[in-house]
Amino acid sequence: MGxxxxxxxxxxxxxxxxxxGVARFLARSGGGRARLRxxxxxxxxKPRGYVVHLG
Structure with missing residues (x-):
């Protein structure tokens, strides 16, 4: 099934x-927010004046 x-x-x-409904289920279970990265x-x-120090 598609x-x-x-x-x-x-x-x-x-x-x-x-x-x-999905929104109601997530609100009830407390899920959804904890899984967001x-x-x-x-x-x-980079800020103005940032200097790169190589090796």
Missing amino acids: ERTVGRILAYLEREGRVE ARRPYARR
């Missing part, structure tokens, strides 16, 4: 009240 098909089935079941500091500029 990813979109599963999504449509879950959305239908949620509308019918047969399954709990810290963002990588991408492309940070």
Whole structure:
């Protein structure tokens, strides 16, 4: 079964009240936030006057 098909089935079941919504489930279980990784500091500029010391 494809990813979109599963999504449509879950959305239908949620509308019918047969399954709990993902947001409600995560809020109840306390999960979701602990699994997020810290963002990588991408492309940070060095301060003005920064000197590179080689070897």
